Amino acid sequence: MRLFSYCVKTDDGAAPNPYWRYCTLVICKPAIRRVAEVGDWVVGTGSRRALADDLSGRVIYAMKVTTKVPMAAYDSFVRKYCPGKRPSVRHRDWRRQLGDAIYDYRHSPPRIRLSVHNEDNRRRDLSDEYTLISEHFWYFGRSGPKLPPSLLSLAQQHRGHRSHLNDTLRVPFLNWIFRQGRRGVRGLPANARVPCGDSTEGCATS
DSSP: OOEEEEEOSOOSSSSSBOOTTOEEEOSSOHHHHHHOOTTOEEEEEOOTTOSSSOOTTBEEEEEEOOEEEEHHHHHHHHHHHOGGGSOOTTOSSHHHHTOSOOEETTSSSOEEOSSSOOGGGHHHHTTSOEEEEESEEEEOGGGOOBOOGGGGGGOOOSSSEESGGGGGGHHHHHHHHTTSOSOEEOSOOSSOOOOTTOOTGGGOOO
């Protein structure tokens, strides 16, 4: 089991996308998506540039990879089992606007759906073909808890990710995250523009 960590520069609810029962990593971090396997953990920590507050040193989300599939298979999965992950930018439910199944693989090459990304993102998005899916996750968003001093090295502000450097932190991190209470969606995205009055409950998975 490996523990990957990286800085979430923009936490808008699309990457990762924690809604509709699954936390998914599809349209960012192609290097992690390429090498992470089922059973590995991915941790995203906050950025100093977050719109909400300085979230550096705080956990935005943590997910155990429970499924890894090619993006084409993910598109089929979403159409059949999880339609909320398909973007609908004019939908009244703001979570639907953030859908991460943005590539329509019924066409070759896949067509991009109207979404948070556009053609400028295609090359990076598709530089790795895999999607990471989790049914075992915590998503805190702007409510992310502060890492204890012994785990602060997981947090970073530069590009890229850590994995081998986290080897000695795997067990301490898992012990810590399991003490953070119930799993699932626990807060609003730091950078998302959500309707006034929305609360953590408004983010609850369904």
